[in-house]
Amino acid sequence: MKAVLFYGPQDIRYENTMIKPLSKGEILVKVEAALTCGTDVKTFRRGHPVLIKEVPSGFGHEFSGIVEKVSEDVSNVKVGDRVVCANSAPCGECFYCKNEEFNLCENLDLLNGAYAEYIVVPERIVKKNTLIIPDSLSFEKAAFCEPLANVVHGAERTGIKEGDTVGIIGIGPIGLMFARIAKLKGAKVIVAGRNKEKLRLAEDFSQADEIVDLTKYPNPEKIFREFSNYKKGLDVVVECVGLPEIWELAFSCVRKGGTVHFFGGCKSGSKVSFDTTKMHYGDIKLMSVFHHTPKYFRQALDLIASGDIEVEKLITETLPLEKVEYAMEQHIAGNAIKFLIKP
Numbered sequence: 001m002k003a004v005l006f007y008g009p010q011d012i013r014y015e016n017t018m019i020k021p022l023s024k025g026e027i028l029v030k031v032e033a034a035l036t037c038g039t040d041v042k043t044f045r046r047g048h049p050v051l052i053k054e055v056p057s058g059f060g061h062e063f064s065g066i067v068e069k070v071s072e073d074v075s076n077v078k079v080g081d082r083v084v085c086a087n088s089a090p091c092g093e094c095f096y097c098k099n100e101e102f103n104l105c106e107n108l109d110l111l112n113g114a115y116a117e118y119i120v121v122p123e124r125i126v127k128k129n130t131l132i133i134p135d136s137l138s139f140e141k142a143a144f145c146e147p148l149a150n151v152v153h154g155a156e157r158t159g160i161k162e163g164d165t166v167g168i169i170g171i172g173p174i175g176l177m178f179a180r181i182a183k184l185k186g187a188k189v190i191v192a193g194r195n196k197e198k199l200r201l202a203e204d205f206s207q208a209d210e211i212v213d214l215t216k217y218p219n220p221e222k223i224f225r226e227f228s229n230y231k232k233g234l235d236v237v238v239e240c241v242g243l244p245e246i247w248e249l250a251f252s253c254v255r256k257g258g259t260v261h262f263f264g265g266c267k268s269g270s271k272v273s274f275d276t277t278k279m280h281y282g283d284i285k286l287m288s289v290f291h292h293t294p295k296y297f298r299q300a301l302d303l304i305a306s307g308d309i310e311v312e313k314l315i316t317e318t319l320p321l322e323k324v325e326y327a328m329e330q331h332i333a334g335n336a337i338k339f340l341i342k343p
Helices: 038-046 123-128 145-158 173-184 196-204 221-227 244-252 276-281 294-306 321-332
Strands: 002-008 011-016 027-035 062-070 082-085 118-121 130-132 165-169 188-193 210-213 234-239 254-262 285-287 315-320 338-342
Touching: 002 321, 011 321, 038 321, 062 118, 062 145, 123 130, 130 294, 145 173, 145 234, 145 254, 145 294, 165 173, 165 221, 165 244, 173 188, 173 196, 173 234, 188 196, 188 221, 196 210, 210 221, 221 234, 234 244, 244 254, 315 321, 321 338
Parallel strands: 165 188, 165 234, 188 210, 234 254, 254 285, 315 338
Antiparallel strands: 002 011, 027 062, 027 118, 027 338, 062 082, 082 130
């Protein structure tokens, strides 16, 4: 098959490779739609200690497709089924799984290889995190299940409720989806970003109530405060950039008794500083949420199928498999939200 393989930072190659023979419980999926992701871009730029365990490695992890082959002991899907598969599944046996913290599973192997004509899906993901796509739903929309599952998980854990004032700093695809989920929960939403296309989508896709262009207002703290109930500061602030200075900015925008959700992961070893007096006497909740679980993967598919989240609006352009490197370069240049890759 044709595939894009990762050999090292800024070294991905479109080439012929063998399809791995199926082991017990595995399925072979013909990829119909794959999506680019910020994590893929970071991996392309500097590698990844968790996603890339050996080279060459499969690349890409958001996809949907058609079941081409099944091995023995596969009972929940059959050849010809239209499916969307998560990029992981919890083991169910470790300390965290027994504590129902499935996203923190100690044996959470992550699946890569979506930028290819075919992908072999491991047994555990087949059993726990592979879903049948409704006939009415396109492959392109279904491929958004993995990124949206992360956001659905994060929004629920944050406790966003009707009437809250919610600020989103950073409006890439994750920030835009977070804003849309907050609106569906009945919150008043203000977003802040720099990219013109993302600012446009903040209105068209997320339907945010207020949009702040950070090229004009680099410190939005005053604007966020004015937007909040009684001008006390935001009930919830969600950081979706992953930079220490933006983490600190998010902290400055929350009210007493509010919640700051650091959703964007910073570079390993990063440090931040907070005013401990404000945090302690202001009774501020600081939190982060990592990854997703089978529960939220299912909820993401249901939200997309319902039409409540028009994920297709986040697609910048459709590209063939051999243009994945071009897609990575366009992301780095700030010229894309998400590319749809069609093998």
